[in-house]
Amino acid sequence: MRSSSVAVGLGVLGVVFIVVAALYALGVLQILTSTTSGPHYKHAVLFAVLAVASFVAANFARPKTAA
Amino acid sequence: MGLLQGASELFPISSLGHAVIVPTLLHWSFKQSDPSFVPFLVLLHLGTAGALLVLYRDQWIVIIRGFFTAALRGEMRTDAERLSMLLLVGTIPAATLGVFLESRIKTLFASPYEAAGFLVINGLLMLGFEQLRRRAERRAASSAASRVEQEAHFAQAERISFRAAALVGACQALAFLPGISRSGVTIGGGLIAGLRHEEAARFSFLLATPVILGAGIVEVPQLFSSGVPVGEYVAAAVLSGLAAYASARFLLRYFRSGRLDPYGWYCIAAGLISLALLHFSL
Numbered sequence: 001m002r003s004s005s006v007a008v009g010l011g012v013l014g015v016v017f018i019v020v021a022a023l024y025a026l027g028v029l030q031i032l033t034s035t036t037s038g039p040h041y042k043h044a045v046l047f048a049v050l051a052v053a054s055f056v057a058a059n060f061a062r063p064k065t066a067a
Numbered sequence: 068m069g070l071l072q073g074a075s076e077l078f079p080i081s082s083l084g085h086a087v088i089v090p091t092l093l094h095w096s097f098k099q100s101d102p103s104f105v106p107f108l109v110l111l112h113l114g115t116a117g118a119l120l121v122l123y124r125d126q127w128i129v130i131i132r133g134f135f136t137a138a139l140r141g142e143m144r145t146d147a148e149r150l151s152m153l154l155l156v157g158t159i160p161a162a163t164l165g166v167f168l169e170s171r172i173k174t175l176f177a178s179p180y181e182a183a184g185f186l187v188i189n190g191l192l193m194l195g196f197e198q199l200r201r202r203a204e205r206r207a208a209s210s211a212a213s214r215v216e217q218e219a220h221f222a223q224a225e226r227i228s229f230r231a232a233a234l235v236g237a238c239q240a241l242a243f244l245p246g247i248s249r250s251g252v253t254i255g256g257g258l259i260a261g262l263r264h265e266e267a268a269r270f271s272f273l274l275a276t277p278v279i280l281g282a283g284i285v286e287v288p289q290l291f292s293s294g295v296p297v298g299e300y301v302a303a304a305v306l307s308g309l310a311a312y313a314s315a316r317f318l319l320r321y322f323r324s325g326r327l328d329p330y331g332w333y334c335i336a337a338g339l340i341s342l343a344l345l346h347f348s349l
Contacts, residue, residue, distance in 0.1 A: 034170050042285045046166045053155055059141035 007061040014054030021047035069303030072111040073118070073310030077272065077318055079251030079330045080337070081189055083108070087182040087245045088341050110300055113283035114307030119276045122315050126273070130154065146225040150273075156229050157236030157274045162281065164240035172243040179345055185246025186338030192247075193331030196255030200326075203261070214324035221263040224270040231260035236274060246338065249275060255327065264322035272315060 023029035025044035033040050071089060076082040086108060089095075120127060133147035134155070143149045207220040227235075235256035242249030250271050257267030 032167050042166050045281065045285065046162055049162060050159065053159060056138040056152075056155070059138060062141055064141065 002061055002063045004063060007058045007063075010054050010058035010061055014051045014058060017047045017051035017054055021045075021051060068107075069111055069114065069306035070310050072108070072303075073115055073307030074314055076112065076115045076307070076311055077119075077250050077314045079189075079193055079248045079254055079327060080334055081182075081186060081242070081246050081248040081251070083242070084182045084186045084189070084246035084248075087177060088179045088186070088345075091179040092341065092344055107300055107303075109283050109286040110304045111307040112279045113287065114304035114309075115311040116276050116279040116283065118308040118312035119272050119279075119315065122312060123273060123276075127276075130273070146223075150225045153225070153227060153229065153232040153270075154273055154277070157232040157270075158277050160233055160237035161239035161274075161278050164237065165243070165278065165282065168240065169243045177245060180342065182245035183338045183341035183345060185244050186334050186341065187246075188338075189247045189251055190331040190334030190336075190338060192255060193251055193327040193334065196258050197327050197331070200258045218263045218265070218324070222261050222266065224257070224262060224266045224273070227257070227260050227262060227270065231256075235260060235270070239274065239278065248334075251327070251330065251334075254322075258327075264325065264327075265319060268318055268322045 020029065021044045024033075024040045024047060027037065027039040029040070029043075030036050033043065068086065068090070072082050072086055075085045129147040130151045133145060133149075134151035137143045137148035137152060143152060204217050204220070207217075235253050238252040238256045239249050241247045241252050250268070253271035253274055254264070254267045257270050258264065260267075262270060
């Protein structure tokens, strides 16, 4: 499914995931964690991977110009 | 423990279930409630992941190169590029569920009784997967052929659909239950998705590597800060890796014509015997 709007949406999602990853790494975000204080690197790594996946998916969804 | 974990990790018989049940049955002085127990298991898993990296070193080089090529181009042109994206799609559900649910699930179901019960369920799952596979083989009208010819009707890992890859990946989350085998459910999922047995095993092993490595990188530092005999633990991880390498070589050869049934029956028998031994405190 190639579409500019889908690509943009996935790109925005990727940025959101990066922000969430940073918040978990800094210990600002404590949602769905086993302890309620300190940084959560496992969560941060997960959201960093999700961000990468979103950017990859965005690049796949981007309409390609004919060579 | 290292040999036990390494040998049982890749076999579809639940290494975690064995790691919970066997020390209890043998009265080993191993505190499973100790904070260093899970990181110790993760260190053993790292040994397994190292073995898989060595076993598939050539494939991983091609897969990683394929990932970056396809990601930057925004298009998949080769089997390696497709496989790299399938592994990414398969890893995300397991990693997400692992981060949010793993510790809660392991805490809830860490007793040997429950592990033995899940081992029985794991056995039933293996038999169920093979029953479904036999139906697919009958539909493919391949029942009269030899096992190798039957397998030829099914696909390679690179041909699995992305939806199936995500489902197989999500199945890995079941393995947070001690007694349910990660390789068992992923090989079974691969069989249902139409892969050959050998290819389902290969996909399962490739899929396991990033999750195990990721979990290890995050958990192992806890081990080194908890005052445990690190040298012995690292030696156990090396033994685990050696046993895992031998297991993987055996299984890939076995699944050229073998099925999951023997492992299913083993799990049912081992689970029931363990339940009996635990019940009578033998």
